[in-house]
Amino acid sequence: MKHINVIDIEASGLHFDAYPIEVAVLINEKVYSWLIKPEPNWLHWCSAAESMHGITRERLLSEGLNAAQVAEELNNLLKHSDAPLCSDAVYWDSDWIDTLFHSVKQSRLFHISSLYELMNEDECKSFDHLKRQLALSGKYRQHRAKEDVRLILDAYYEASSGL
Template sequence: MKEIAIIDIEASGLHFDSYPIEVAVLVRGECKSWLIKPEPKWQYWCETAESLHGIKRSLLEEEGLPVLEVTQQLNDFLSESDTVLYSDAHRWDEDWIDTLYFAAKMERRFYIDSIYDLIDDDKKQAFDSQKALLAESGRFQHHRAADDVLMINEAFLHATKIL
């Protein structure tokens, strides 16, 4: 199996009014992430989600990049060969990416697919188990997008026996 491109997004919560607050991609062995400054209309904030990812809304206001800048940098970072990014929660991540690109009035140049579509049925449990072990290992800051893409990648390589 060839190396795959991976995406992960942290959000303001798991609600229909939630929005992306951090996005990371792992492409060609390089990981890049962006904190996203909330748009004025983006008001929903879940304290439980904050307790998981540890990102305060005030941090996003101070250090986050505007949605247009994030989408431009993300599009620039991806080459034409990176048109499919894989996610372990592709329905959520695709919805949040659509929210981001809609707010920026930018065209998304990539697709998001489920990483589970690349894993044989008999190896999906190994992927989930390895990801859980990595999350508990202390090597990664779980629920931060950059660490999550690295964790997903390592679990994928382990489950598909590349590692």
């Protein structure tokens, strides 16, 4: 079992114009998370997505940090990490991180890997099953990045250790 860092992102929807609204990373068992204030050209908002994550656009405008600050903090946290940064939805999460960095004209200094690349076929199936079970356990608030990174890591460790 390999030590990993985990990233998860909540977004304004699943549309091609969607943007990141919350990002969390779990590094060495510590979680860092940010709500992101929408950039002026980030307009897409999906009410179905809002009903899942429970974050309103108004909350982002009042409590969110500006995108440049979030990008800078992510780079500072992750550029020197020895453990891989993994996502269980690398296509979506990479796209939203790229949206974040592109919008503020910053370079991303870290790479996001697929969590599934670290596991064999049986471990991948086990991970998916364990993740669903943990999600239903009531221990985690689903669709909030801060909770999802913990859920993902717990499912990964259980699947990888063969528990």
